[in-house]
Amino acid sequence: MAEMAETTRTLDPAGAAPTADPADLPAAAPHRVPAPSAGVGELRERIDRIDAQLADLLERRALLAADVQRLKPVGGFAGRDPERERALVAAMAERAPRLGAARLARIMAGVIEAGLEAAEEERAAR
Ligand SMILES: C=C(O[C@@H]1C=C(C(=O)O)C=C[C@H]1O)C(=O)O
Numbered sequence: 745m746a747e748m749a750e751t752t753r754t755l756d757p758a759g760a761a762p763t764a765d766p767a768d769l770p771a772a773a774p775h776r777v778p779a780p781s782a783g784v785g786e787l788r789e790r791i792d793r794i795d796a797q798l799a800d801l802l803e804r805r806a807l808l809a810a811d812v813q814r815l816k817p818v819g820g821f822a823g824r825d826p827e828r829e830r831a832l833v834a835a836m837a838e839r840a841p842r843l844g845a846a847r848l849a850r851i852m853a854g855v856i857e858a859g860l861e862a863a864e865e866e867r868a869a870r
Contacts, residue, residue: 771839802855809856810863820864821857829856 782790813819833852837845 802858805855806859806862809859810866813860813863813867820867821860824856824860829853 813823816823829852830849833845833849836848836852837843840848843851
């Protein structure tokens with residue numbers, strides 16, 4: 745049901761099927777694609793494309809996190825679940841060894857707090 749809700753809020757206004765869920769994929773191969781001739785401009789273009797994907801994923805994640813807040817007995821910042829947050833960081837660290845758990849924990853704290861903040865704003869506006 746939550747899955748359906750997320751799908752109906754697909755980011756593509758044309759209604760194309762959502763892209764494959766990266767979480768369903770095996771851990772990524774090392775990201776060092778040899779690019780001996782790539783200059784700063786090309787490398788930045790690659791970064792921009794990844795950032796666009798990250799933005800889409802972060803938006804989808806925030807929508808799902810807001811769905812969870814609505815289902816929890818205590819939602820929002822008051823219902824924060826450090827054990828769950830540690831577990832998702834540990835799982836991510838398996839896929840992103842260069843960043844590692846400590847750095848990913850910092851990144852994900854920001855991501856999680858942004859999602860909770862957006863959900864609280866939405867709730868207050870209703
Ligand atoms: C979404 C939840 O609520 C909070 C937000 C989380 C997240 O954005 O991943 C994780 C744990 C909770 O602090 C949840 O409990 O799963």
